[in-house]
């Protein structure tokens with residue numbers, strides 16, 4: 001059995017659909033934290049805002065799953081480590097509309113390698129309704145080349161059912177009772 005409260009982290013590039021996904025699946029009104037960067041670079045350049053999402057999903061058996069979305073900008077990746085603490089799994093969203101989503105996948109899997117190595121990851125490819133290349137087989141091939149085989153789905157984060165598929169796949173891998 002999993003503990004009563006769990007934390008799952010959504011990550012992926014800006015615009016991939018993290019906020020949308022958490023909004024779609026959350027049982028409570030979601031929270032988007034607008035934080036203003038206060039470091040030197042931000043002061044020298046223009047102000048930068050960064051949004052971290054929070055939502056929550058109650059499962060039937062009294063379990064609660066807390067959902068956190070990472071800020072997408074690379075310059076905020078120092079927050080990823082804080083956000084992933086005590087997390088049980090990672091939902092990596094990749095945007096097929098972007099220039100090189102396969103390279104995005106490599107980047108995020110590499111960035112979260114330590115986390116993934118002792119926990120688990122599922123991948124959702126968004127934007128396929130707008131741009132259907134590369135196909136899912138290209139993702140599978142790239143993953144195989146990296147020696148990985150995480151669950152991979154085409155998803156539309158606006159559809160609650162699609163987000164649910166991702167979370168159920170993640171939870172199924174985590175529940176030892178369901179592990180093969």
Ligand SMILES: Nc1nc2c(ncn2[C@@H]2O[C@H](COP(=O)(O)OP(=O)(O)O)[C@@H](O)[C@H]2O)c(=O)[nH]1
Pocket residue numbers: 012013014015016017018019020021072126127128129130155156157158
């Ligand atoms: N057509 C389409 N639009 C999407 C899809 N996924 C996300 N979007 C849209 O992309 C925009 C950015 O999504 P958002 O959740 O703000 O991305 P975030 O930066 O990762 O939080 C929103 O307008 C979403 O509705 C998808 O699979 N198909």
Ligand SMILES: [Mg+2]
Pocket residue numbers: 018019020051053
């Ligand atoms: Mg967002």
